Amino acid sequence: MVFDFLETQFKRLAPGIQQRSAEGKPWYQYEAHDVLKELRTTPAGLLDEDVTLRQTEHGSNTLPERRGRSLLAMVAAQFVSPLVGILILAAVISYFANHLVDMYVIVAVIVINTLIGFTQEYRAEQSMSALKKVVRTYAKVYRNKKLHRVPATELVPGDIVELIAGDRVPADLRLISAQNVAVEQAALTGESAPQAKVNERIGEDRSVPDQDNMAWMGTIIVRGKALGVVTTIGLATQIGTIAEEIQTAKRPLTPFQREVRLLSRQVLLIAGLLAGFIFALGLMRGGELFEMFLFTLAALVSLIPEGLPAVISIVLAVGVYRMSKHRAIVRNLPSAETMGSVSIICTDKTGTITKGEMMVQHIVTANHEVTVSGEGFIPQGLFTENDMRLDPARVEELARILEAGTLAVDAELEEHNGAYSIIGDPTEGALIVAAQKAGLLRSSFFERTRDTISYPFDSRVRYGGNYLAFSDSTEGVVYITGAFEEVVAASTQLFTKEGVRPLQEEDIVLFNEQNRAYSKRGLRVVATAYKVGHERPASAEEAAKELIFVGLFAMIDPPRENVRIAIGRAHEAGVRVMMVTGDFADTAWEISRQVGLITDEDSVVLLGSEIEAMGEDALRQRLKTTQVVARVTPRSKLRIVQALQHEGEIVAMTGDGVNDAPALRQADIGVAMGKTGTDVAQEAAQVILTDDDFSSIVDAMEEGRVILRNIRQTTTYLITTNVGEALIVITALLLRLPLPLLPVQILFLNLVTDGFSTSALGLEKNHHDTLKARDHVRNNRILTRGVIPYLLVVGLFMTLGTIPVFLYYLPEGIEKARTMAFVVMALFQLWNVLNMRSFRQSLFRLGIFSNIFIVGAIFLSLVAQVAAMYTPIGQGLFRVVPISLGEWLFAAGLTSSLFFFVEGWKWVKRRRVSF
DSSP states (O other), rough: OOHHHHTTOOOOOOSSSSOOTTTTTOOOSSSSHHHHHHHHHHHHHHHHHHHHHHHHHHOOOOOOOOOOOOOHHHHHHTTTTTHHHHHHHHHHHHHHOOHHHHHHHHHHHHHHHHHHHHHHHHHHHHHHHHTTTTTTOOOEEEETTTEEEEEEGOOOOEEEEEEETTOOOSSSEEEEEEEEEEEHHHHOOSSHHHHHOSSSSOSOOGGGGGGGEEETOOEEEEEEEEEEEEEOOOEEEETGHHHHHHHHOOOOOOOHHHHHHHHHHHHHHHHHHHHHHHHHHHHTTOHHHHHHHHHHHHHHHHOOOHHHHHHHHHHHHHHHHHHHHTTTTEHHHHHHHTTTTOEEEEEESSTTOOOOOOOEEEESOOOOOEOOOOOOOOOEEEEOTTTTEOOGGGGGHHHHHHHHHHHHHHHHHHEEEEEEESSOOHHHHHHHHHHTTOOOOHHHHHHHHEEEEEEETTTTTEEEEEEEEEEEEEEEEEEEOOOOHHHHHHHEEETTTEEEEOHHHHHHHHHHHHHHHHHHHTTTTEEEEEOOOOOOOOSHHHHTTEEEEEEEEEEEBBBOTTHHHHHHHHHHTTTTEEESSOHHHHHHHHHHHHSSSSSOOTOOOHHHHHHHHHHEEEEHHHHTTEEEEOOHHHHHHHHHHHHHHHHHOOOEEEESSSHHHHHHHHHHHHHHHHTOOOOOHHHOOSSEEOOOOOOHHHOOOOOOHHHHHHHHHHHHHHHHHHHHHHHHHHHHHHHOOOOOOHHHHHHHHHHIIIIIHHHHTTTTTOOOHHHHHHGGGTOOOOOGGHHHHHHHHHHHHHHHHHHHHHHGGGGGHHHHHHHHHHHHHHHHHHHHHHHTTTTHHHHHHHHHSSHHHHHHHHHHHHHHHHHHHHHHHHHHHTTOOOHHHHHHHHHHHHHHHHHHHHHHHHHHHHHHOOO
C-alpha cells in the first residue's frame, strides 16, 4: 500500500536512534523521510530482529499504572471509620480506669477487625490488578512488510503504525501519511474540537497542540486514515510527562456508591440514637456510669455493620472475577453491580447478535447472479451460477467486481498457524476473502502502484474507497464500496459483459429489487463501483462522482448459535432487548425474527431518520413498543439512550465504533466489543466483551444480580443480628434486669458476625433462579422495603429466645445466665447465616454443602465460641463458665426454631409474591 510507494524514497539509513535529531530539533520540524532515516526504519516497517533489539534498548511502551494503595495505606484506611475511633476512645478510657481486661478485648477486636478489613480490601485490589491485565490495547503495525495486530506495549521507536477513525494513538508518532485526518486531543491539550493533521514538515517552532504532523499517545483518531512512525514510547511520550496527573484523576461516584454511602450514614445515625437511648435508659435504671458508658460503646459497635464496606468490596471483586469467566471485563467495581439492575439492553446486530464473520455468499452484476461457497474468513470456495461452476477469471464482470471490492477497502486478511482473521472491518474483510478465493491478491495490485489515497469508510456518507495510480499506466482508478443507495446515486454508468454503458432507471430498479430481496433474507448488501481518470481526486467527495456501477455483494453473517436462548433468558428476567443497528431495516427485521426478538410478523422497524424527525415525547412513546431500530446514526443512538433513561429505564448499550462513544458514555452501562471494538468505544464503556457475544451480556447481567443479591443478603444479615443484640439490651433495661450480655461479649459476637459469616455469605454463588427475580430490575437499593419486616421479626425472635433463657438461668448465678445468653445469641446468628443464603429458596433445595465457605464459617465460629468458654484465658476475658453438653443441645434446639421459622416464611412468600 502506501509504504510500498514511499519505501523507494528511503534507501539510505542513518546510524543511531535518537529522541531528537543530532541538531536537537524536534521531529515535527523534519521532512518525513528524514525522520525515518534518523529512526533507521522504512515505511515497510521493522524486521523482527530489529524489534527485539529495540525492545531491549527502550523497554516497554507503558505508562506507570495508577498506583494501588500501599499495604500501609490499606491498614490505615481501617482506622478512618467513626466506629474505630469510638473503640479506640473506649480502650483509652478503660486503660485509665484500670479496666485492663476490657481494654485488651477492645484492642483485640480493633486488631482483628483491621486484619479482616485489610485482607478483604487487599484481595479486592489483587483481583482488579489481575483483571487489568486481561484488557489489552492493540496497534496495527507494519513489520516485515506486512500489517500485524500487536499489543501496544510492544511498540518500539521506528515502528510504522496504521491508524483509522476510532483508534487510540498507541505512542507518540510523526505522521508520514495523513488522509483527511482529525485527532481529538482533549486528553493531552484540553481542546474540545478535533485537530486536523497533516504529514508535511513544519518549519517554525510550535507548541504541542499546534504540532499538526504529530499524533500523541492517548489521543483519538476521529476521522481519516494515517500512517505514523513511532518516535517515542512510554514515559518519554508527551502524555507520559503528565502521568502523575492522570493517575490522580478521580472518578465520580456511581449511583450504587452513593447508595452505599447513604446507607452507611443512615445506619450510623440510627445506631447513635439507639445507643444514646440505651445509655440514658441504663442510667435511669441505676446502672453505674462507667459500666454503662462502656456498654453503650459496645452496643454502638454492635449496631453499626462496620464490616459492610469491606464486605461490599470483596463481593464486587469476586463478582467482577466471575464476570471475567463469562468473557465480560468490568473496568471498575461498582459497574459490576449496576449490570444487575439493567432493565433494557440496546444491542448492535453485527458481531453481537450475529457471529461477525461476514462471508460473501452472492454476487450480482448486470448479467450474472453468482453464488459463492466457503466458511468464514477462510479464502477457499467455489463460484457457481445455476449449479454450474464458474471460473472468475473467464467472466469479466465477476473479475471486475471482485477486483473493485478488494481494492476499495482497507482491511487485511491475516493467517496464523492455519487460522484466518481480519485486521479491520469484517465487512471489508469479506470482500478481500471473496477476491482471494478467485486468486486475486490485493498485494499484487498494490505492489504496482506509484500513488495511493485512502478514503476510509465514513458513516455520514456511508461509503469509502481507495485511489490507486499504477506504475504501468498514466491513469489512476478510484474504487468505491458502500451502501447501495449512496453508491448507485454517485454512478452514471454500468459495467456489463458488452462493456460500459449509461446507467438507466430500469437498471437501478433491478439492482434495488435484488438489494431488498437479499436484505429480507438477513444478508448485508454492499455495492461497488469504480472510475478511471487522469487527475488525482482532490477529496473523497470528488472521488465519488460519475462512477461506473459494477454490482452487489450479498454477505451472510449468521446469528450466533446460543443467542436465541440468551434473549429468552433476558426476557425471563424482565429485561427488554432492543436491536439498534446501522444495517438495513429488512436485514435487521429478518435477523430479529430468526433469534426470537420479533415474534409478531406485523412488527415495524423504527428508522433512524424517523427518530431524527421526532420530538422527545413522541420518541419516548414510540420506544415503548419498539423492538428493532435500523439505519441509526450516532445522534439517533444517543437520543434513544436519553429517551429510555427519561422513562426510568436502566440502559445497557453495546457499541464498537468511534461514533458509538457518545451513546456508550450516556448509557448506565456501556458495553464495548473487545475483538472488533475501537479503542474509543472501549474507553467510553464500563464493560468490555472479550468475545463480542450477546450471550456474554446476559451472563454478566446475571452475575451482576448475584452481586446485588449477595450485598443485600449480607447487609440484611449484619443489620438483623445487630438489631437483635440491641433489642435484647433495651428489653433487659426496660425490665430492670441485669445486662444479659457484657460489652466484651457483644464485641465478640460482633467479631464473629463480621469476620467469618459475612465473608462466607458474600461468596454465595448463583442459585440459577436469579434471572427470575425481577425485583432487581431498575432497583439498586441495598435495603428494600421487602426486608424491613424480616429485620424486625427476626430481631424480635432473637430477643424472645434470649431473654427467657437468661431469666431461667439467673437463679444459678449471673455468670451462668450470661453464658447461656451468650451461647444462645451466637447460635441464633449462625442459624441466621443459613437463612440468609437465599431470600426465596429453601436451604434444603440449595444444598447444605453447596456453599462450603458457609460451612467453614460456622465451624470456625463454633471453635471460637468453645475456645472463649473452655479456656482459662477465654473464661477470664469474657466472664463465662463452662456449660454441659445437654445445655449446648438445648441452646441449639431452641435457636434452630429461627431457622425453621424463616423456612416457613420463605414457603409462604414463594406462594404469594416475590420477596
